[in-house]
Amino acid sequence: MKNINKYSRNYFMPPVSSLKWTEKEYITEAPTWCSVDLRDGNQALVVPMNLEEKLEYFQMLLEIGFKEIEVGFPAASETEYTFLRTLIEQNLIPEDVTIQVLTQSREHIIQKTFESLKGANKAVVHLYNSTSVAQREQVFKKSKQEIIDIAVTGAKLLKKYAAETEGNFQFQYSPESFTGTEIDFALEICNQVLGEWQPTADNKVIINLPATVSLSMPHVYASQIEYMSDHLDYRENVILSIHPHNDRGTGIADSELALLAGGQRIEGTLFGNGERTGNVDIVTLALNLFSHGVDPKLNFENIPKIIAGYEKFTKMKVNERQPYAGKLVFAAFSxxxxxxxxxxxxxxxxxxxxxxxxxxxxxxxxxxxxxxxxxxxxxxxxxxxxxxxxxxxxxxxxxxxxxxxxxxxxxxxxxxxxxxxxxxxxxxxxxxxKEYVNIKTPVEFINYQFMKHDDFKTNVTIQIEENISEIVGVGNGRLDAISNAIQKKLDITYKDLVYKEHALEIGSESNAVSYVGIRTMDDTVYWGCGIDVDIMTSSVKALFSAVNKIKK
Structure with a gap:
């Protein structure tokens, strides 16, 4: 392709080897799940959900079993603010569920965010600012120290407004565009924020490391996560969260390897909805765990119902080949x-x-x-x-x-x-x-009668066009006798009669079904099927069906 020189590997490996995760075979337990459908997923929709739709979607997430749900960016719009207040004021948030809100590191936005949270039973306040080289140089035009100052100032403001606001709050920090940030700088800014918050065992802090844009192969992201996990201050009191996007189509792999590397929590969406190629698909991640015998702690036992809700609220479609959920993923045509x-x-x-x-x-x-x-x-x-x-x-x-x-x-x-x-x-x-069952042309079977003194001698009544006639056959069994009568009357010869029968129940009807295969002298095999309430009659009808296929 042209223009290949425009592109380079603009990610950063850890300064030291971080590959302990490669020694692990599989994920042994489910992470903490946080749905960001109502924020990250919603903001990516052509037509964002209205209040009623968001309330219904929230209920669907509760039914699935999410215990952490990011409900929006309340300072960003009136709909987001009203949605959050509705959840709180109408007591729609179960006691064991934590809501999460997003805020930039700007005082008026943080203040508005805490206003929206007043009275929340438990809420995560998610603070972020962008840290990547590209964002620092091109968007903010700020030095590393200035970027750290933004984060630390925001951390202080969260403490200030949390102390002044009714509610129970947990703090979260994201160095947005983490994957494009020098790893030692990402570590420095996270540790500065942690130093301000000083988490404890009873008041843990979430550090979220997003693949805001997926820039590398999954093993690189895993190594980045492991390095951060090994070097974060207050590590025992830090919940390490990941938030992968799917730009390279590796969101699932990024997530699974990051969990091996120390990740404890995942932010994602149902079916991977989100900006650009989407967030990581929590449905796939959870059912991947399920396929290994690990309880995902989410309920996807009625995928069709969840798909119907998702498509109704987002106006998007689940692809037919979407893992687990797509209409064709279990289908075998071959x-x-x-x-x-x-x-x-x-x-x-x-x-x-x-x-x-x-x-x-x-x-x-x-x-x-x-x-x-x-x-x-x-x-x-x-x-x-x-x-x-x-x-x-x-x-x-x-x-x-x-x-x-x-x-x-x-x-x-x-x-x-x-x-x-x-x-x-x-x-x-x-x-x-149409092709096999009770075929009546050109020879229609009418009835049969076995001789009382000789079970193997049979009279058979048939109809060919308008003519009804009776034929007689003798054989070593009832079906053989009828077969011999047919061959003599129709002047045909076949061999190797194959026969099978069984009971058949379709709806409320109880019948017998028989299958007959016969081989003509040129080695062509013809099959017929007979269905009748009487097992012997079904056998005769199957034989006539096979014979009629010869005569057609």
Missing amino acids: GSHQDAIAKGMKWREEKQNEEWTVPYLLIDPKDIGREYEGDVIRINSQSGKGGIGYLLEQQYGLELPPKMREDFGYCVKNVSDRLQKELMAEEIYDIFK
Whole structure:
């Protein structure tokens, strides 16, 4: 590409090696989650939420289980201020939930922020100022010391107004644009703020290290976090928080490695909503933990309901391939994938295995409110016999013989290919009935009667066009006798009759279903299916269905 020389690696590695996190295999417990949907996510919307929408969204976050929720920038607009006051004055904040508000390090903004918090049971006041080289040089045109002075002045003002305001307050500081800041400078400014606040075991402080813009590969961010964690003053009384954005598409990886490196708390949004490419997606992070057997302490057992709420309030859509939540993430169209999933599900059922190890499915879709039939096995021209057969069995109780599954699979694929569309379960069932079930042309089965003195001699009544006739057959069994009568009457020959039957229940009806496969002398196999309340009659109908496919 052109203009490659415009770009360089404008991030900063720690001054000493910080790689202890690489020795850890996985995250052993959930971090403290802080939703920033109502602030960071809301400010990124084309049309920000109104008061009523924010109140409903807040309730949805409570139902999911968030215990820390950033509710806005109350000094920034009347809507933000009114929203916060409504939460407090109408007692809408549960006692075990902490709200969080954002403020710049400017006195009139800090004063307005504390006015909005009056009477809050517990609130985090989040102070920030930008510290990166680019911001210092291009935006603020200030020295490092001047940037430190802004932060320390803000820290002092938080103490001042907290002492004068009714409520219970915890302080948080973010060196905004941390990833573009020299690490030793980021450490210096955070320690200066900590020195002003002097956190204790009973009054801990949050230091939040945001990837305001993601500038590096995830291992660099992890090393930056580990260095800060190892060198922050008052570390035992500091909650180390991270706030990754997704500019490089690595928000999840940044977060997970940062947790290994000492991060204890994560600020993010549902489905990664936020400025530019968004904040880190808390849904994905939480369910990644879930997939490793770690309780995420958030409830995503009804993902469809959460998606509906999210899309209603934000006017945005969850992508079809969004991890866990997307409509197609559990869907298998490929024949080999469908076959593996179907066999894995059957193996798990037969073995009564508690552990989830089904091929291609990271977690059990039902654990997050998804259904196997509608979400997992999806049928189009790429699908195979395994998935198609599994769908018929799960939704319609049809247990096709393996070779018949293959035959029907080609039939379905041809229809999907011709129509250039995915086929729904009812469409597939309709194709099956049309192609295999109780076929009556050109030869219609009317009735049969076994001789009382000889069970293996049979009279069969058939109709060809307008003509009804009776044929007689003899064989080593009832179905064989009928088969011989058909071959003699129609002057056809076939061999290797394959037969399977089972009970069938569809809705309130209870029937028997039979499958018959016959091989003609040119080695072509024809399949038929019969459904009837009587098991023997269903077998005869299946045989006639297969024969009629020869005669077509």
